[in-house]
Amino acid sequence: MTAAAAARSILTQLHEVMASRLHAQGKLNQVVDIIGEALDSEVCSIYLLREGMLELYATRGLNQSAVHVTRMGVGEGLTGTIASNVETLNLAEATAHPEFQYRPETGEEKFHSFAGVPIVRRERAIGVLTVQHVDPRRYEEVEIEALQTVAMVLAELIDNAGLVDGEDASGRDASLSEPNILSGLSLVKGLASGVAVFHQPRITIEHTVAEDTEAERQRVYLAFDRMREQIDQMAAQAEFGVGGEHEAVLETYKMFAYDEGWSRRINEAIDSGLTAEAAIERVQQRTRMRMREIDDPLLADRMHDLEDLANRLLRMVSGQVGTAASMGLREDAILIARNLGPAELLEYDRRRLKGVVLEEGSLTAHVVIVARAMGVPVVGRVANVRSLIREGDRILLDGDAARVSVRPPPSVIEAFEARFAKNKERQAVYAKLRDVEPFTKDGTRITVMMNAGLRDDIPTLNLTGADGIGLFRTEFQFLVAATMPQRERQTRLYRDILEAAGDRPVIFRTVDIGGDKTLSYMRSEYSELDENPAMGWRALRLALEREGLLKAQARSLIEAAAGKTLNVMFPLVSEPWEFDAARQVFDQQLAFLKQQKKKLPEQIRYGAMLEVPALAEVLDLIMPKLSFLSIGTNDLTQFLFAADRSNPKLAERYDWLSPSILRFIRRVVNTTAGNNVDVTVCGEMGGRRLEALALLGIGIRRLSITPAAIGPIKELVCKVDLAEIGEAMTGWLAEPPANMRQTLEDWAADRDIEFD
Ligand code: PEP
Ligand code: MG
Secondary structure, three states: OOHHHHHHHHHHHHHHHHHOOOOHHHHHHHHHHHHHHHOOOOEEEEEEEEOOEEEEEEEEOOOHHHOOOOEEEOOOHHHHHHHHHOOOEEEOOHHHOOOOOOOHHHOHHHOOEEEEEEEEEOOEEEEEEEEEEOOOOOOOHHHHHHHHHHHHHHHHHHHHOOOOOOOOOOHHHHOOOOOEEEEOEEEEOOEEEEEEEEOOOOOOOOOOEOOOHHHHHHHHHHHHHHHHHHHHHHHHHHOOOOOOOOHHHHHHHHHHHOOHHHHHHHHHHHHOOEOHHHHHHHHHHHHHHHHHHHOOHHHHHHHHHHHHHHHHHHHHHHOOOOOHHHHOOOOOEEEEEOOOOHHHHHOOOOOOEEEEEEOOOOOOOHHHHHHHHHOOOEEEOOOOHHHHOOOOOEEEEEOOOOEEEEOOOHHHHHHHHHHHHHHHHHHHHHHHHHHOOOEOOOOOEOEEEEEEOOHHHHHHHHHHOOOOEEEEEOHHHHHHOOOOOOHHHHHHHHHHHHHHHOOOOEEEEOOOOEOOEOOHHHHHHHOOOOOOHHHOOOHHHHHHHOHHHHHHHHHHHHHHOOOOEEEEEEOOOOOHHHHHHHHHHHHHHHHHHHHOOOOOOOEEEEEEEEOOHHHHOOHHHHHHHOOEEEEOHHHHHHHHOOOOOOOHHHOOOOOOOOHHHHHHHHHHHHHHOOOOOEEEEOOHHHHOHHHHHHHHHOOOOEEEEOHHHHHHHHHHHHHOOHHHHHHHHHHHHHOOOOOHHHHHHHHHHHOOOOOO
């Protein structure tokens, strides 16, 4: 008999029992008879977890007087070992196993062979199903398979009957109900508290036994098709760098998605009488067990991908395809994900989204920039979050210390609340700086502007008291939209921003699409492109070719700024002619609107972003054309170090305080001096206190930073003597200390300047 046939004959009978009107105990009594009979075993027993102990709930073959009497701890005896390891045991001679324990009340001494499988619900062992036989023989593979399948169905029955308590039986899973502290990399500072919400929610399997096997087969077939399509699409996008889903991962995904063995095993499980969902989970359980036996870290990584994929398949099959965002957040939430794209993050309700925990992530990935702009703390690079955190767990997220406290005990909550309060106090101090102009100790006015990109950022401008918006990332409007935003909508947004800013300048950066900012509605255009999206067809390169897009944006900006000053900045300018070409598009639109007798801006100032190192070599050529130059250190550092800003493996590798970056920026400052061109740093670097200090030291006088950093940076500015830090930096850059960060920290500490 095949494993499927063996399981099917048991399942058919179990189905009847489950549908019967018997009470739970009666059902279990019948179940042990059915299984014992089918596997030709003298003994079949079910142990369930109750009050933390495994209790004999039903048996055929052992003394009935032992039912509800025999109890053992998790990890105790063979049954306890199965539960604690969530592992199958198959022994020809039970007494030969080191964990064997003899229980006289059961009368089991005459039985030699023993096999047991864990009963697993929501990845936790809630009981054990065992069979025993007089003859010393190992059970066959098909029999074990059948037992495992039956255990799945039993899990449903037991859960529905509320027969077990909520505790875990397995040691691994026990850790899932205990407090835990995970550490990672601080991506956005701040404190947050909420319940864990998985960006891709896990599916709970409601029904395990199929009514119609053919229908289940069809469901899996369709789900496989859709999943493969989705993976292919992701792979096509990944060539364009979507949210850091890496090539290796996608390769593995693809390999699994098209793995005939996997789909065949699921089909076999369906043949045995399981529903599509249960079949996927059944195969997954089996794979998990096999992988654990192999104990190879490389394979463990692969397993992680397969889990992801199996979960994806489960969602497809059960029709629950949306992310947690589409279902809406019901309470304060900490979002848990492997990685996210910026658009995906923006789908969440900003009032309820309190923090984010990522397995990947890097400081300058756009999803992190968006989170920073939203004031949502992020801890990234937390290994295995999805197996250490359960949906609904209470989480305290400490973005400052890069720690995630899962299921915290009261003492930790208390300490956290105290810090929360302190943080609020500090925020209040920063808020007081709102109207304070940032003058250095020696009386130099530093311009501190904020970065923005969404309509929701408008109130922040007034709250922070920023000197204006030094970088308005216009592509964010494109990212949050389902289709290309029409010109009228663009104009409306730009007009509202300008109105809110009043006399303060707003620098609109033309669309920087591409890299890790992909638009679903432009996907077909990216797909044929290169493998290095950050260095590919993006930003101005794309805008100059999609001239319609840039024209529409130019028109919107010019119209929105009627009667005002319009500041336009082009991203990723690599050679001066690109600036000229972009400017020409604006000139044409200006001429057209003039001809139409439309009211025009009072003046238009043009600027370029310095993000590509090559531009630094031709500053003399481009400077006469510019009113301002903005150094985008996020992209600039990735190109200077040849280190992808979205790659989590490189997230901590290079320091913004490295002599190469600081010397580079200083050279730009020196070259532009006396040219009447405003030079600003608008990358994330400028929002960090120690980095800002170094920038002041090399002559930067204008910063555009994330809103939350405005207060801290203003406070810093007021404590700095420019001559002093300038001199120190000159010395350090001439002869760099072994550790520039440490040197600056010491310098700052000596002057009572706090750093992050
Ligand atoms: C930069 O590259 O530094 C920058 C400010 O632009 P973005 O982060 O949007 O690429
Ligand atoms: Mg950039």
